[in-house]
Amino acid sequence: MHKILHTSFLLFVWNVCTAQGPTIIVDAAKTGAPVSKELHGIFFEEISHGGEGGLYAELIQNRGFEESRIPEGCTLDSGFIIPPRTPHFGSEKVSDWKMPFEAKSDYPAWTLTTGGGATGKISLDLSDPLYKENPRSLKVEVTRLGKTGKVAVVNEGFWGINVQQGETYALTFYTRTQNYTGNITARLVGGDGKTLGEKVFENVNSKDWKKLTATLRADATDAKATFQLSFSKPGKVWLDFVSLFPTKTFKGRQNGLRADLAQYLADLKPAFVRWPGGCFVEGISTQSAPNWKRSLGPVEQRSGTYSPWGYWSSDGLGYHEFLQFCEDIGAKAMYVFNCGVACEMRSGVYVEDKDVTPIITDILHAIEYAIGPKESEWGALRAKNGHPEPFPLHYVEVGNEQVGEKYAKRFNVFYDAIKARYPQLQVVAAMGIAHLSKPTIATISKMDMADEHAYKAAGWAMAYADWYDKYERKDWKLYVGEYACNSGVGTGNMTAALNDATFILGMERNSDLITMSSYAPLLENVHDTDWPVNLIRFDEAKSFARISYYTIKMLNENKATVNLATNVNVPVDASKPFFEGGIGLSTWDTQAEYKDIEIVKDGNVLYKSESLKGQDWNFEGGEWSAQNNMLTQTKDGPWPLAVLKEKSFDRYVLKLKARKTGGYNAFMIPFAFRDNQNYLRAHIGAWLNKVAAFETVTKGADAIVSQPVRLEKPVELNRWYDIELRVNNTNVECFLDGKLLMMYTKPLDFFGIAGRDEQTHEVVIKLVNATNTSRKVSLRINNTSLESNGKAIVISSSSPDDENSFEQPRQFVPQEDVVRNVASEFEYSCKPWSTTVLRLKEKR
Structure with a gap:
């Protein structure tokens, strides 16, 4: 019997057929942890043009002509941005990190077009700026026009401007002129060159900056339109801050948000929003990091x-x-601020501790702007900006993904300063890019919440479904600020959704510890993908949400108030081989030799390398050779493969000898091999030759699926080791020099939790079926009486590879159905590849 603890791995359950279905026993009289009302929030970061060219509804790219600037504190060298060459926050060594600068011209996204014999040129100009904060403008010189000539500047938008017939667009731009007596015509132009909407501005001649505005109405639809400003006479015209907004923004706000994307976020009913990052808040130098004060006031x-x-x-x-x-x-709002440290995964430059006081003052000002009385200095500015009442700021986070004792000491300073002024706020500590950092926690004097990040490959969430059950409870809560199954799942398929659902079930069950979570990244413009898997995908005209989006939405909308004691029993059919497939040999940044390979089943030798020949093996990656009855791999790199040709085994003993001849790790023994993108492996000497673990590779992405075992001592160079894999029907045992090193058991493929919604008086049961078969589940709900009809909300697909798409944006969304014949004991059939919520009404 498994008490709400499960493991699973999707790759190897495609052909599973259990003799008996799962059994779930719920004790409605035994309550567990209350489920946090704030368990599900959202996290927005400026990544993959999720905001600029996405959520932020501005249609003009580089509207202020500033985007060929080099970020503050940095220099440009041979096309690369070079941050300050000062010590790194973590190592105190100077990092040589650099990043390519994407701007390919002085005025990205803008071009000059001429025709009919006309001539002209454009250039950046820093004289007489519109505002000192944005000193650059675009200088247009029309040198010859003629009767049929054309000179215009063209903005491509963000991979096109989406223009819809009948819709209106608010245009703003600034001009000043010299020796120019003509008009300026603003046009929306389709891909076929036809004008979709236009406005002629007369009397634009002015030596001082003049603001011009108009509303353009589109006569036709084109998702790849451009915006053009054309000139009717020779002369010089300066342009700045060219802005075009759809009139219809989210809630009709000026300077607003793209309606479809904002509605996706609103429909998630998030308890909070974390902003502005993520790596974005860290910047690549301390000077270039976001500054809240710079983001206020006139755009x-x-x-x-x-x-x-x-x-x-x-x-x-x-x-x-x-x-x-x-x-x-x-x-509620969670504001993340830069704590004087640039991204530690990049430059890692930082402000010295002695210079942190201005940053503390700045964050206190930011808090005052959000929630201070309107009579206060910064509260008064908020009121002046149109919002006299406080905003819903409840959380502040000190940095993003900083980690270690040095960060912890800095956190203590910020924590004390913030709590002294605003004791009602929750102050969140970063924990690096992975799970809880013990050195960080040990040095933090006091925190309200720790921010753990969990990006995992396919299979991890199911292999470690009990991950948070084992966490020690302290006097602070856990916020899983960034999580996703984001590797080995295409751009976000049903496999990812099932992994995400299993992860969420574990968080909900442990919501005495985990009170908040947010998926990441949130938004992706498909023209600029910076992260492999994102929750909502869009282009200039269309958008769709992944299956994981609808899964999170469904689970959030159906949170219980309190957990109920739940036993989940998932029978395993031990009579059938589970680990069928080929065998192989591999390494990772290691040189090694393998020999005396033997495969035995029931006393019969199926393969033996008495005279090892290279033609018996397929080689991929690395540098393999077969000589002296050995297979030798002599190159660094990830996962070079030698796979025994045209052989498949289902229950056997694999014996071999292995010797490390160089490198950082040790030996990898692939088995249950289906193809070079999908298999299991025993990894001996992982993590720089420190541990052993079983791992999966799913669509080329690897994940650890067994508890790592620390080696008694690292694998030695130039010593032969005896390795033995005993592959049974339902488990695999790995021996090193005759001693059992680790074991991997056939994973479960079904998960469930239960709770009570105290407002609706319903028992809420959540189930994940990660197989290709319908699963008949036996349910017993003790110590309550149920009405005969309940409700099922189900999201499912016919394949783990299924995804929503632009063409079929809602192909996989939750469906509701009536559950009949509900009783204290009844059966329910879970669809293949599905996440299910059962809502069962209690009699009163």
Whole structure:
């Protein structure tokens, strides 16, 4: 019997057929941890043009002509941004990290077009700026026009401007002129060159900056339109802050959000919004990190922030807009601020401890802007900006993915300063890029919440479904600020959704510890993918949400109030071989030799390398050779493979000798091999030759699926080791020099939790079926009486590779159905590849 603890691995359950279905016993009289009302939130970061060219509704790219600037504190060398060459926060060594600068011209996204014999040129100009915060403008010189000539500047938008017939668009731009007596015509132009909407501006001649505005109405639809400003006479015209917004934004706000994307976020009903990062908040130098004050006020005067993901954000979606959006969707706000450290995975440059005081003052000002009285200095500015009442700021996070004792000491300073002024706020500590950091925790004096990040490959969430059950409880709570099954799952298929659902079930069951979580990344413009798997995908015109989005939404909308004691028993058919497939040999950044390979089943030798020949093996990657009855691999790199040709085994003993001749790790023994993208392996000497573990490779992505075992001592160079894999029907045992080193058991493939919704008086049961077969589940609900009809909400597909798409954006969404004949004991059939919520009404 398994008490809500499960392991699973999707790759190897495709052909599973259990003789008996799962059994779930719920004790409605025994309550567990209350389920946090704030368990599900969202995290927005400026990555993959998720904001600029995405959520932020501005249609003009590089509207202020500033995007060929080099980020503050950095220099440009041979096309690369070079951050300050000062010591790294973690290592104190100077990092040689650099990143390519994406701007390929002085005025990205803008071009000059001429025709009919006309001539002209464009250039950046820093004289007489519109505002000092954005000193660059575009200088247009029309030198010859003629009767049929054309000179225009063209903006491509963000991979096209989506223009819809009958819709209106608010245009703003600034001009000044010299010796120019003509008109300026603003046009939306389709891909076929036809004008979709236009406005002629007369009397534009002015030596001083003049603001021009108009509303353009589209006569036709084109998702790949451009915006053009054309000139009717020779002369010089300067342009700045050219902005075009759809009139219809989310909730109709000026400087607003793209309606379809914002609605996706609102429909998730998030308890909170974490903003602005992520790596974005860290920056690539301390000077270039986001600054909330720079993101306030008139948009023409916001100088923008360079994202570590390689492009400029205009800061149009700034601090005030973030707080307003939280209020608009009924979510609490979590503001993440830079603690004086640039991204540790990049440059890692930092402000010395003695210089942190201005940063503390700055964050206290930011908090005052959000929640201070309107009579306070920064509260008064909030009121001036149109919001006299406080915003719903409840959390602040000190940095992002910083880690270690040095960070912990800095955190203590911020914590004390913030709590002294605002004791009602929850102050969150970063924990690096993975799970809880013990050195960080040991040095932190006091924190309200720890922010753990969990990006995992396919299979991990199911192999470690009991991960949080084992966490020690302290006087602080856990926030899983970034999580996703994001490797080995295409761009986000049903496999990912089932892994994400299993992970969420574990968080909900442990919500005495985990009170908040948020998936990441949230938004992806498909024209600029910086991260492999994202929750919502879009282009300039269309959008769709992945199956994981609808799974999270479904599980959030059906949270119980409190957990109920639940036993989940998943029978395993031990009569059938589970680990069928080929065998192989491999390494990782290691040189090794293998010999005396033998495969035996029931006393019969199926293969023996008495005279090892290379033609018996397929080689991929690395440098393999077969000589002296040995297979030798002599190159560094990940996962070079030698696979025994045209052989498949289902229950056997594999014996071999292995010798490490160089490198960092040791031996990999692939088995249950289906192809070079999908298999299991025993990894002896992983993590720089420190541990052993079983791992999976799913669609080329690897994940550890057994508890790592620390080696008594590292694998030695030039010593032969005896390795033996005993592959049974339901488990695999790995021996090293005759001693059992580790064991891997056939994973479970079904998961469940139960709770009670105390408002609706329903028992809520959540189930994940990670197989290709319908599963008949026997349910027993003790110590309560149930009405005869209940409700099932199910999201399922016919294949683990299924995904939503632009063509079929809602192909896989939750479906509701009536569950009949509900009783204290009844059966329910779970669909293949499905996540299910059962809502069973209690009699009163």
